[in-house]
Structure formats: C-alpha cells, structure tokens
Amino acid sequence: MSHFSGNVVVLTGGIGGAKLVLGLSKLLKPEQLTAIVNTGDDFEHLGLPVSPDLDTLMYTLADRVNPETGWGLAHETWSFMEALEQLDGETWFRLGDRDLATHITRAQLLANGQTLTAVTQQLCQRLAVNVRLLPMSDMPVRTRVQTEQGLLDFQHYFVRDRAEPRVNKIIYDGAQAAVLNSATMAALTDKDLGAIIIAPSNPYLSIDPLLSIPHLRHALTKADAPIIAISPIINGAAIKGPTAKIMNELGVEPSAASIARHYGDLLNGFIVDQADRDLVSEIQATGITTIACNTLMANLDDKIGLAQHTIEFAQSLS
Amino acid sequence: MSHFSGNVVVLTGGIGGAKLVLGLSKLLKPEQLTAIVNTGDDFEHLGLPVSPDLDTLMYTLADRVNPETGWGLAHETWSFMEALEQLDGETWFRLGDRDLATHITRAQLLANGQTLTAVTQQLCQRLAVNVRLLPMSDMPVRTRVQTEQGLLDFQHYFVRDRAEPRVNKIIYDGAQAAVLNSATMAALTDKDLGAIIIAPSNPYLSIDPLLSIPHLRHALTKADAPIIAISPIINGAAIKGPTAKIMNELGVEPSAASIARHYGDLLNGFIVDQADRDLVSEIQATGITTIACNTLMANLDDKIGLAQHTIEFAQSLS
Numbered sequence: 001m002s003h004f005s006g007n008v009v010v011l012t013g014g015i016g017g018a019k020l021v022l023g024l025s026k027l028l029k030p031e032q033l034t035a036i037v038n039t040g041d042d043f044e045h046l047g048l049p050v051s052p053d054l055d056t057l058m059y060t061l062a063d064r065v066n067p068e069t070g071w072g073l074a075h076e077t078w079s080f081m082e083a084l085e086q087l088d089g090e091t092w093f094r095l096g097d098r099d100l101a102t103h104i105t106r107a108q109l110l111a112n113g114q115t116l117t118a119v120t121q122q123l124c125q126r127l128a129v130n131v132r133l134l135p136m137s138d139m140p141v142r143t144r145v146q147t148e149q150g151l152l153d154f155q156h157y158f159v160r161d162r163a164e165p166r167v168n169k170i171i172y173d174g175a176q177a178a179v180l181n182s183a184t185m186a187a188l189t190d191k192d193l194g195a196i197i198i199a200p201s202n203p204y205l206s207i208d209p210l211l212s213i214p215h216l217r218h219a220l221t222k223a224d225a226p227i228i229a230i231s232p233i234i235n236g237a238a239i240k241g242p243t244a245k246i247m248n249e250l251g252v253e254p255s256a257a258s259i260a261r262h263y264g265d266l267l268n269g270f271i272v273d274q275a276d277r278d279l280v281s282e283i284q285a286t287g288i289t290t291i292a293c294n295t296l297m298a299n300l301d302d303k304i305g306l307a308q309h310t311i312e313f314a315q316s317l318s
Numbered sequence: 319m320s321h322f323s324g325n326v327v328v329l330t331g332g333i334g335g336a337k338l339v340l341g342l343s344k345l346l347k348p349e350q351l352t353a354i355v356n357t358g359d360d361f362e363h364l365g366l367p368v369s370p371d372l373d374t375l376m377y378t379l380a381d382r383v384n385p386e387t388g389w390g391l392a393h394e395t396w397s398f399m400e401a402l403e404q405l406d407g408e409t410w411f412r413l414g415d416r417d418l419a420t421h422i423t424r425a426q427l428l429a430n431g432q433t434l435t436a437v438t439q440q441l442c443q444r445l446a447v448n449v450r451l452l453p454m455s456d457m458p459v460r461t462r463v464q465t466e467q468g469l470l471d472f473q474h475y476f477v478r479d480r481a482e483p484r485v486n487k488i489i490y491d492g493a494q495a496a497v498l499n500s501a502t503m504a505a506l507t508d509k510d511l512g513a514i515i516i517a518p519s520n521p522y523l524s525i526d527p528l529l530s531i532p533h534l535r536h537a538l539t540k541a542d543a544p545i546i547a548i549s550p551i552i553n554g555a556a557i558k559g560p561t562a563k564i565m566n567e568l569g570v571e572p573s574a575a576s577i578a579r580h581y582g583d584l585l586n587g588f589i590v591d592q593a594d595r596d597l598v599s600e601i602q603a604t605g606i607t608t609i610a611c612n613t614l615m616a617n618l619d620d621k622i623g624l625a626q627h628t629i630e631f632a633q634s635l636s
Contacts, residue, residue, distance in 0.1 A: 083419035
C-alpha cells in the first residue's frame with residue numbers, strides 16, 4: 001500500500017486505462033479509487049446493451065480478462081457465435097459465450113429500470129471488484145466518426161470496419177445534454193481528492209467523450225486536485241489501436257507533445273514515456289509540469305510502477 | 319414417399335410430437351405437412367422469449383437436436399450458464415450457448431414487430447427446415463399449474479420444481495382470447511386436408527393448450543379430415559415426462575383408454591401401442607375406431623413406421 005492518503009479519480013477508456021487502474025488498485029485502498037469510464041463506445045447489439053470499456057475495466061479488475069487481447073474474458077468460448085452464424089445473424093461484433101452473461105444480466109437490470117451506474121455496481125459486486133467503476137453518465141453519449149465513407153457509429157467504424165476509413169471528425173452525440181450521476185459528481189468534488197488521472201487512452205475515442213460532457217469538464221476545471229495525463233503515444237506511435245493513425249488523419253503530428261497540447265490548460269502534470277524524455281522540456285515550456293518514466297505496462301510490475309510514479313507525481317504537484 | 323396425396327396437420331407438443339413429425343416428413347412432401355405447435359410452455363427468461371416446443375420441433379427437423387435428451391442442440395456448450403452462475407444469475411432453466419442464438423434472434427425479430435409465426439418461419443428457413451411449423455397462436459397463451467404449493471407458471475412447475483408438486487388443475491391463461499393466425503386457420507380449413515393427427519404428447523400440458531383455444535377447437539369440429547390421436551401412455555406409463563403422474567393426481571387412471579376418453583368426441587381414430595392391444599375393443603366400444611401398432615419411436619425407422627401406420631389409418635377412415 002502507498003502512503004498516498006488522498007482519493008484518486010481516473011478518467012479512462014478501455015485496455016490501457018484498465019491496466020493503470022489495476023496498478024493503482026494494488027497501491028490504494030479500494031475506497032480511495034474511482035474510475036470514471038467512457039461510455040461513448042456503448043451500443044446495442046443483437047438487442048443487448050454492450051458497454052465495452054466498463055466491461056474491460058471490470059474484467060481486468062476481477063482478474064478475469066483475456067490476457068491475450070486485454071479485453072473480453074479468459075477461457076472464453078464461441079459456440080453462440082457459431083450458432084448465430086448458422087442463423088445468418090450479425091457476427092461482425094464477437095460476443096463470447098461467457099461475456100454474454102454480462103450483457104444479458106445488464107439488459108435485465110436496465111429493463112427493470114436501474115441506471116447504468118447501479119447496474120455496474122451490481123455487476124462489480126458479483127465479480128468481487130471493489131474499485132468503484134462509474135459510467136461517465138447514465139444518459140447515452142454515442143461516439144460517431146465522420147469518415148470519408150460518411151458518418152459511422154463507433155463500433156461500425158472501430159470493429160466492423162477495423163478503424164480503416166479515414167477520419168475527418170469525431171462527434172459525441174448526446175454529450176451536451178448528458179448529466180453526471182451523483183456518484184461521479186461526488187467523486188469529482190470530493191474534498192479528499194488527491195489526484196485526477198487521465199489514463200493513457202486514445203484521447204479522441206476514449207477521453208474526449210468524457211471531456212465533451214460540459215458538467216464533467218466544468219467539474220475538472222473547478223477541482224483542486226492536480227490533473228495529470230499519461231501519454232498514450234510513445235515515440236510517435238500508439239501501443240495499441242489507431243491513435244497515431246487518427247492523429248495523422250486529423251492533421252496532428254502523432255507525438256506525446258501533441259497529446260499534451262490536446263489536453264492543454266486542463267492539465268497540471270503530464271507523463272511521457274522514458275523514450276520521449278527529450279520532449280519533456282518542450283512540453284514544460286507550455287506550462288505543464290512534465291516527467292518521463294516507463295509507461296509501457298507489459299506486466300503487473302509495470303502497471304504498479306506507473307501507478308506509483310503517477311501518484312508520487314501528483315503528490316509533488318499538490 | 320408415401321402415396322398419400324392429402325395434406326396433414328399435426329397438433330403437437332415437444333419431444334414425442336417432434337419424433338412423429340420427423341417420421342411424417344420422410345413420407346410426405348414438405349408442402350403436405352404442417353405442425354401446429356403448443357406455445358403454452360413459452361415464457362420469458364433472462365429477458366428472452368423462449369419457445370421450448372417450437373424449438374424442439376425445429377431442432378429435430380433440422381437434424382440438430384441433442385439425441386440424448388430429445389430437446390436442445392447437439393454439441394451444446396454451457397459457458398454462458400457457468401458465467402451466469404458467477405454473476406449470481408438465475409440458472410434453474412438451462413440455456414445452452416448455441417441455443418441462445420435462437421432466443422436472441424427470436425427476441426430481435428419479435429422486437430422488430432414480427433409475429434411469432436413470421437419469426438418461426440424465418441428461423442426455419444435459416445435452418446433449412448421446410449416442414450411448416452406454426453405456433454398455435456401469435457397471442458400469448460400460458461399454461462399454469464394449480465398445485466398443492468399454489469399456482470405455478472409452467473416452467474416453474476415443470477423445470478424448476480421438476481414436476482414434483484401435486485397437480486390439482488391446469489389452466490391455459492389467454493386461451494379464451496387467443497385468435498388463430500391466418501396460416502393455422504388456412505391449414506385447418508384446407509380442402510385437401512387428409513388427416514389431423516394429435517401427436518403422442520402429454521394431453522394436459524401439450525395438447526389441451528391448443529384445444530383450449532375456442533377457434534382452434536371449433537375448426538377441428540368442422541374439419542372433414544379424420545382426427546386421429548396417438549396414445550402417449552403405453553401399458554399404463556408414459557415414455558417420458560409426468561403424464562402418468564399427473565393423471566393419477568387428477569384422479570384419472572393412467573391408461574391409453576383414459577387418453578381416448580379425454581379427447582372423446584373429437585376423435586375419429588385412435589392408435590394405441592401394440593402392448594395395449596387388449597384395450598382396442600374397449601376403446602372401439604366408445605365409438606372411436608382404434609388400432610394397435612408399435613408407437614415407441616426409439617430410432618428413425620420407428621418414427622417412419624408410426625408415421626406410415628398413422629397415414630394408412632387416416633386413409634382407411636376417409
């Protein structure tokens with residue numbers, strides 16, 4: 001356990017953020033740690049509500065995640081998809097047999113009138129996840145991608161079309177009208193809040209959906225705790241996913257410095273990978289205190305190491 | 319192929335009826351054969367509409383049924399149920415991973431506003447089942463069992479409580495108001511109808527739900543084609559399921575003769591197993607032409623044999 005006594009909020013997307021939150025969970029007491037999770041990727045598929053990032057966090061923290069992919073469940077089987085294919089069903093989005101239990105349970109609880117926040121809490125309880133996972137809003141915010149092939153729903157762009165279409169613009173449908181649930185508002189206005197961490201997630205697809213909610217952005221600007229982002233770009237490339245490709249398509253140089261500029265005034269601190277240590281002074285010059293350390297999270301020690309560096313950095317900024 | 323040129327309607331529940339319809343399908347052209355299927359067992363489970371008897375017919379005719387059980391799919395896997403159990407979900411009714419594809423597809427098509435008849439037709443097309451399967455009504459009819467433990471929904475009685483509670487009475491909720499879909503009405507009033515066969519299903523749980531729909535019973539009484547029932551009771555016992563137990567609880571002697579009396583005036587012909595050939599004259603005395611033959615359907619030859627006997631019997635009654 002760390003000596004860090006403050007509470008920590010992490011703004012996060014899926015895989016990379018889940019790894020960081022897992023690292024933090026090994027250093028902090030469960031009640032110290034809250035993850036506010038992107039729901040812009042959520043969609044209804046085969047009549048079931050799917051929340052990919054919430055599930056990645058939940059499965060990672062429950063130690064049930066598929067270690068090969070970083071998402072989905074370990075020991076997954078695919079009989080349902082095989083049978084669905086025989087019924088000429090939609091098979092471009094793969095739902096595993098075990099994973100279906102989550103979606104069907106969530107569908108039932110939502111149909112009973114519960115909020116996504118309450119449903120997430122119940123699923124976490126059942127999987128013995130004691131870090132608090134909060135959807136960024138209980139109201140639907142849906143990321144859509146304006147591409148050369150027209151406006152695509154996020155999962156159509158990301159999974160069905162493998163993020164191949166060239167991106168012109170990304171929109172967050174519903175964000176303007178979305179309100180924060182009371183738990184999220186409480187976490188962000190908590191007197192004991194010691195750090196707000198923006199996970200090394202894709203800024204456009206995973207973090208901007210959160211920041212596009214006016215109430216959430218406003219709460220961040222009012223927070224006393226330092227806000228620290230970790231660059232998802234290392235040496236001009238993303239660890240995983242299309243972040244660098246999208247930056248190129250949007251006319252932004254894919255670099256850690258661009259990520260810092262992207263978040264801009266919101267940040268008090270920024271962490272780049274040690275491979276980008278020569279960018280530290282350039283980013284510092286923009287007024288954001290910046291450090292370099294290992295940000296690759298290949299194993300649990302790496303995750304705990306990055307979590308430790310991030311917490312210590314937050315303490316130094318307080 | 320049989321020389322039987324008329325069309326055939328089978329009124330049926332699940333396993334036994336499915337075997338008979340499979341036998342008939344080997345003798346008749348697909349367009350000659352229609353099964354009108356009990357939906358009194360249907361229920362919503364985990365938010366999904368489940369139609370056990372329709373599925374048993376469909377899987378049997380698609381040659382995908384689990385040969386060990388007579389219901390469900392062959393090569394089924396159970397990862398979903400395992401994961402659902404870890405989520406403290408309801409696991410008393412077992413939904414296999416492959417089987418879920420049927421329920422989720424049906425749920426989607428029904429949610430799109432299609433009737434159960436249209437949905438069944440689509441599922442059959444996708445599984446290359448060309449016998450016409452028709453739900454007895456597109457309106458919900460729900461079998462409920464009045465027991466010593468109170469009124470139980472059918473699947474609670476049958477699956478959860480393993481048909482153990484003592485039965486006082488069986489009711490068919492919604493039957494009075496149920497209308498026939500146009501395809502069912504057309505099949506029953508077809509000028510070329512050569513036989514109406516009541517499958518060797520449980521009369522109380524599988525056939526009476528159909529007969530309790532006034533429009534369906536009326537169409538049967540008006541039909542010119544002979545109506546033939548096959549006894550599900552052989553030598554005082556049922557091949558499968560609680561038929562004999564329920565008859566005892568209702569104060570009816572479990573015998574083929576009691577089954578004939580149960581259907582009574584509706585019948586023109588009755589088939590008992592060869593083991594019950596000494597009952598033939600007793601049943602004949604009630605005015606129902608009766609024959610004895612092998613009615614056990616252990617293998618495909620048996621199914622075709624019983625189908626052949628039934629068709630020939632119908633011809634003799636025409």
